Amino acid sequence: MNPLRAGVEPGTELFTVTTEVDRDRLVRYAGASGDFNPIHYNDRIATEVGLPGVIAHGMLTMGLAASALSDHLGDPGDVLGLATRFTRPVPVPDPGQVQVRISATVRSAEGDVALVDLAVKVQDRAVLGKAQAKVRLH
Template identity: 45%
Template structure:
């Protein structure tokens, strides 16, 4: 069993940056996610269908993008159970070409700290190919 260190309130400061991460996504990633999630919409694996409905190519599942992004917070705080609230707006799809796939770039920072509850608010910036794909991406975490 891997022991995780839970982030302590007195070791965190407002404005602190979380470690940045680039998360790759390929068509295989999307097929696996479709099987696990039950979202088998054809726009997530067939470019002709995606283009027929006006998309530039196959796109990643929004929930995959949201889940991949929050992993940065999970790793930073030390336990997924410490995430009290998480929400975002989907602003642009993550386009996943057949050759080479794509990636999302995730960065975050602590925006507020509440000494009474020992909670921190985190704001994430999530982009793909230089374009913001999630907006108002925020999490609240419980610190020790």
């Protein structure tokens, strides 16, 4: 059940979660999305184009934020919209994983809709900019 109610105060922190992204997750996402750009699995190609190595798909990173929010709300249908800018790549080491920290804070609420700011960071650096969701209040 959606824990957000009409009258929620701006500045209310809803949650902070951390999720791990490893190379296996990149492969699974590539298969699901059809995005087989080699910068997401081949270090040589990624570095040849100026990246620090293999990077996570931007839409995977945004999807992690959307998933964390819908998990918190309890009903994916309560996420009415989501927008962001991709501001920094998310390098994924091999072996190992990268920790992605996602937090959500209410920006504003009016009627039965709230705007929620999503902060998505890797090593305390934002990887998504102006990430915001419109959610239904109950």
